[in-house]
Amino acid sequence: MTSDRQASKAAAFRALHGGEPFVIPNPWDAGSARVLEALGFRALATTSSGLAFTLGRLDGSVTLDEMAAHAGALDRATDLPVSADLENGYGADPEQAATAIRRAAEAGAVGGSIEDFDRDERRLYPLDQATARIVAAVEAARGLPFPFMLTARAENHIRGNTDTQDTIRRLQAFEEAGADVLYAPGLETIDDIRTVCGSVGKPVNVLAGPAMRLAELVDAGVRRVSVGGALTWTAVMAFADAATALRDDGDLSALDADVPLAEWFGR
Secondary structure (H helix, E strand, O other): OOOHHHHHHHHHHHHHHOOOOEEEOOOOOHHHHHHHHHOOOOOEEOOHHHHHHHOOOOOOOOOHHHHHHHHHHHHHHOOOOEEEEOOOOOOOOHHHHHHHHHHHHHHOOOEEEEEOEEOOOOEEOOHHHHHHHHHHHHHHHHOOOOOOEEEEEOOHHHOOOOOHHHHHHHHHHHHHHOOOEEEOOOOOOHHHHHHHHHHOOOOEEEEOOOOOOHHHHHHOOOOEEEOOOHHHHHHHHHHHHHHHHHHHHOOOHHHOOOOOHHHHOOO
C-alpha cells in the first residue's frame, strides 16, 4: 500500500520535471543522502557503482534485493524523492524490468531507470528487445497508485558506440513506449546534447562531467542533471589520499576536517 509520504514525494518529483532544470545528485549511502538534503537539493538518485562500492564490489554486481534495500534506506533517511538506478532491470526479459520497477516502488522509490545494455552478454539489446523492456517497465509503473517517473537509458556512449543518431533512434523509441525521462549517459559535447534534446519531446537527463557547465547544459535543453558515481569517487579519493599520506609520511594534516554533522543531521 502506498503511504501518503510516498505519494507526496512522487507528486513533488513529477512536478520538478515540469519546472526549472535541476540537479539530481547521487548519494552512495544514507549519510551522504542526508548531507545532500541538508545542502538544499530537491531529489536524489541512487548510483549502482556507488552502492557496489559500499558493498566492496565493482559496478554490475548488485542484486535486485540489494538495490531495493538501498533505495529503501535512502528513502527512509530523507524527505526527498528517490529515483533508483535499476541497471538493466536485473535480467534480459521484459518482465524482469517490470519486476525491478515494482520492487523499487515497494522500497519507497518514486522513480527509476532501466538501461538497454545486457551486462551478462556485454552488448546492447537489439532495439526491438530494448523497447519491449521499456514497454513492460512503463506498464508496471502505470500500474502503481502514484506517478512513478520512469527513465529510459540508451547506453551507447558509455559502451563504445558513439553513433549519436543511433542513440536518438533508441531514445525516440523509448519515448514512444511511454518513458517519462530520457537519458543517454556519456554524451560529451554540447552539440550532441543539444541535438539529442531537440530530437525528443520528453525531459532529458544528462550525466555531468567535470568539463561541463550547468548553464551550458540548460541552454542546450537539458532538464535534469545527475552525476552518477562521481561524488562517491570524489569522497573515496579524498579518503585514500589522506590514508596514503598517513601511511607513507605520517602526515596527519588531512585529519582536521570539522564536519558539521549536528547541522546536517539536526532534523
